[in-house]
Amino acid sequence: MKKTWTKIKQWPLFLPVLSLIIVMAVNIIHDAATGANPLSFFLISLRDTTTSGTILYGRIIDIINRGSEVAILAIGMTLVVSASAGTDISVGSVMSLCASFMCMMLAGYGVSSTTTLAVPLVVGLLCAVVMGLVCGAFNGTLVAHLHIQPMVATLILYSAARAIGLLLCNDLIVYVRNPSFAFIGAFAGPIPTPIIITAICIIVVSLVLKKTALGMYIQSVGINARASRIAGLNSKLLIFLAYLLCGLFSAIAGIVASSRITSADSNNIGLYLEMDAILSVALGGNSLGGGKFNLAGSIIGAYTIQAITTTLYALGVSSIQAPVFKAIIVIIIVVIEAPPFKAFVGRLSASRAAAKGVRA
Amino acid sequence: MKKKLLGTLLSAAMVMSLLAGCGSTAQQPAADAAADTAAAVEETADAAADTADAAADTAADVEEAAEKVEEAAADAGAAGGNISIGFAQVGHESDWRTASTKSCQDVFSEANGYDLSFVDCDNDEAAQKEAVRSFIEQGVDYIIIDPIIATGWDTVLTECEDAGIPVIVIDRTIDDSDKYVSWVGSNFLTEGKAAGEWLKAYAEKQGIKEINALVISGSTGASAQIGRSDGFNEIAKREGWTILDEQTGDFTEAGGQEVMESYCKSYEGKFNVVVCQNDNEAFGAMTAMDNAGVAYGPGKDVILISFDACTAGLEDVKAGKISADFECNPLAAPFVEQVIQQLQGGETPDKEVFMEEHWYALPDQIVEFSIDGEPQKMTEVTDEVIAAQY
Numbered sequence: 001m002k003k004t005w006t007k008i009k010q011w012p013l014f015l016p017v018l019s020l021i022i023v024m025a026v027n028i029i030h031d032a033a034t035g036a037n038p039l040s041f042f043l044i045s046l047r048d049t050t051t052s053g054t055i056l057y058g059r060i061i062d063i064i065n066r067g068s069e070v071a072i073l074a075i076g077m078t079l080v081v082s083a084s085a086g087t088d089i090s091v092g093s094v095m096s097l098c099a100s101f102m103c104m105m106l107a108g109y110g111v112s113s114t115t116t117l118a119v120p121l122v123v124g125l126l127c128a129v130v131m132g133l134v135c136g137a138f139n140g141t142l143v144a145h146l147h148i149q150p151m152v153a154t155l156i157l158y159s160a161a162r163a164i165g166l167l168l169c170n171d172l173i174v175y176v177r178n179p180s181f182a183f184i185g186a187f188a189g190p191i192p193t194p195i196i197i198t199a200i201c202i203i204v205v206s207l208v209l210k211k212t213a214l215g216m217y218i219q220s221v222g223i224n225a226r227a228s229r230i231a232g233l234n235s236k237l238l239i240f241l242a243y244l245l246c247g248l249f250s251a252i253a254g255i256v257a258s259s260r261i262t263s264a265d266s267n268n269i270g271l272y273l274e275m276d277a278i279l280s281v282a283l284g285g286n287s288l289g290g291g292k293f294n295l296a297g298s299i300i301g302a303y304t305i306q307a308i309t310t311t312l313y314a315l316g317v318s319s320i321q322a323p324v325f326k327a328i329i330v331i332i333i334v335v336i337e338a339p340p341f342k343a344f345v346g347r348l349s350a351s352r353a354a355a356k357g358v359r360a
Numbered sequence: 361m362k363k364k365l366l367g368t369l370l371s372a373a374m375v376m377s378l379l380a381g382c383g384s385t386a387q388q389p390a391a392d393a394a395a396d397t398a399a400a401v402e403e404t405a406d407a408a409a410d411t412a413d414a415a416a417d418t419a420a421d422v423e424e425a426a427e428k429v430e431e432a433a434a435d436a437g438a439a440g441g442n443i444s445i446g447f448a449q450v451g452h453e454s455d456w457r458t459a460s461t462k463s464c465q466d467v468f469s470e471a472n473g474y475d476l477s478f479v480d481c482d483n484d485e486a487a488q489k490e491a492v493r494s495f496i497e498q499g500v501d502y503i504i505i506d507p508i509i510a511t512g513w514d515t516v517l518t519e520c521e522d523a524g525i526p527v528i529v530i531d532r533t534i535d536d537s538d539k540y541v542s543w544v545g546s547n548f549l550t551e552g553k554a555a556g557e558w559l560k561a562y563a564e565k566q567g568i569k570e571i572n573a574l575v576i577s578g579s580t581g582a583s584a585q586i587g588r589s590d591g592f593n594e595i596a597k598r599e600g601w602t603i604l605d606e607q608t609g610d611f612t613e614a615g616g617q618e619v620m621e622s623y624c625k626s627y628e629g630k631f632n633v634v635v636c637q638n639d640n641e642a643f644g645a646m647t648a649m650d651n652a653g654v655a656y657g658p659g660k661d662v663i664l665i666s667f668d669a670c671t672a673g674l675e676d677v678k679a680g681k682i683s684a685d686f687e688c689n690p691l692a693a694p695f696v697e698q699v700i701q702q703l704q705g706g707e708t709p710d711k712e713v714f715m716e717e718h719w720y721a722l723p724d725q726i727v728e729f730s731i732d733g734e735p736q737k738m739t740e741v742t743d744e745v746i747a748a749q750y
């Protein structure tokens with residue numbers, strides 16, 4: 001019994017999962033206290049709708065659905081943090097730029113509202129992906145080849161990308177009210193499409209990291225770029241690749257976010273999401289100092305952030321106070337995961353065990 | 361020495377970019393004059409490159425040249441006998457804002473006897489104050505400001521007053537100074553009250569006894585949010601309605617979608633009115649209600665009320681999705697022109713000018729109501745109305 005507990009505690013995902021459970025527990029307590037079914041937060045049911053047929057319905061579905069963008073961003077951010085010991089703060093703006101570019105292509109330049117597509121949907125999606133890759137390559141070149149600090153390098157697109165998107169959209173919100181485009185942000189059968197897209201991204205990346213040595217290479221570059229180079233790894237290329245992938249995932253997140261609202265709202269798509277992406281990496285138990293990483297942790301971190309938001313909505317916390325509660329929860333989680341705190345808890349339990357030993 | 365040279369070139373480039381800014385919006389003669397002098401500036405910059413020793417001195421020359429250009433621009437404006445106006449706009453963040461800009465450009469056109477210098481301040485409050493100062497230097501006749509923030513204006517407005525240039529504030533308000541002639545804008549409180557009074561009259565007509573409302577409010581603290589909430593809540597309190605919840609959707613479609621998605625679960629089957637404080641939030645709320653199997657719109661379970669009445673919003677009113685849409689008029693320019701004409705004629709305009717606004721619905725939803733005893737007229741949404749809307 002004690003052995004399994006120690007084993008669980010040593011599991012790398014123990015703390016990220018624990019924090020997610022704590023957030024969920026708040027809902028059980030709230031529902032029980034208000035006299036509702038304590039598990040109502042977790043209930044998933046099927047619901048008939050006139051627009052999307054029969055769909056899955058429930059707050060857990062909301063969390064996994066709404067958390068998609070941050071989860072997708074967290075994949076790219078994890079790689080960037082690991083390889084370059086820095087963060088890509090441009091992801092939110094790049095999302096907006098990719099979405100604007102895509103909608104501009106789909107609607108035609110200068111058109112602010114349309115129900116028919118000017119180019120096939122695939123072309124629009126490809127445009128977004130290419131734009132994401134270009135942004136990723138730009139960041140990657142600055143960091144890998146010109147050795148500019150990641151935060152400074154990505155600050156350029158952080159401030160510029162959103163503005164370029166506005167320019168592409170002729171300073172308007174471009175509405176593309178087309179069912180085939182809306183599908184990406186709506187439902188595939190009973191399941192929300194963003195969930196499926198996120199799952200595919202996660203599976204592909206984990207397979208690539210597992211089946212090839214890419215994951216190990218990125219980690220070793222993050223731990224010591226010079227030593228990796230001497231050992232025969234192309235550090236520059238690996239760092240570049242991490243930023244390139246981060247750009248790609250920003251584009252995918254941008255496509256999802258834009259399809260949800262079937263429009264390119266360049267001012268608001270991806271706003272502040274770079275902070276959520278970085279926070280998910282941190283909540284996942286990853287060091288922002290680079291090196292070893294745990295992708296599953298980051299993704300759990302992303303859903304934890306969404307769970308906090310959804311919980312605050314469910315509790316009906318007034319919107320003015322919501323950020324304060326969010327901050328408090330994040331502080332608690334971060335403190336639990338901080339190494340000195342872990343060490344303190346370790347010492348505490350060790351001394352208790354010692355005291356027990358003496359008495360025995 | 362290299363550093364000095366670089367500095368000179370950079371400042372020359374800066375001046376050039378300033379000129380480019382003027383040229384694109386100032387009237388033709390001004391732009392021509394600017395272009396001529398710009399060539400001179402370019403030469404000066406070249407000279408600087410040649411004689412690196414004289415670089416520091418030339419920097420001063422470049423600045424002088426820039427001043428001359430501005431004077432020339434101002435003279436050119438005055439020479440036409442037109443009324444010159446400087447307009448410092450907030451930015452271009454929404455359809456509403458674009459309509460507001462276009463309204464000014466249409467009304468204050470050369471054909472109507474005006475010279476408009478338009479500056480898009482990109483939501484940068486410092487840039488906006490600089491824009492106003494450059495208007496003073498240009499010596500325009502009137503300055504229009506849509507203030508990005510409500511405070512920190514006293515110094516700049518005092519400068520305007522000293523220069524004898526009347527300032528007209530539109531849309532957003534200035535709280536810490538009264539050194540402007542007139543404010544032209546929407547009465548958000550009236551909009552909120554209109555929504556409340558309409559709901560009361562409509563519920564009576566439909567025989568709806570109990571109102572349980574959910575509110576998706578705008579960005580917390582924005583004047584539109586405060587006014588619309590206060591106005592609607594005042595009527596709700598008087599009538600004894602229940603407001604189940606009020607959370608912010610930040611005036612965005614994504615925000616409206618997420619808040620409504622949560623509302624549908626928390627208040628399943630308990631609400632019969634949803635109030636969205638702008639059309640974008642309403643679009644999001646509609647998607648969320650679709651996905652929760654909630655029927656909304658005229659004659660359905662849930663009455664959906666929205667504000668702004670942009671083209672896309674009115675299309676949804678026409679399609680029978682939004683029950684009533686309460687306009688926030690972006691076309692301030694005609695009202696500003698009235699103020700300017702009053703000033704030209706030596707009259708004193710009102711300190712606060714409220715724009716005329718429309719309340720839109722389909723014929724079945726059009727009911728008679730009054731706000732503070734003043735009878736209101738509703739406008740029926742037709743294809744012509746939609747085509748004419750911004």
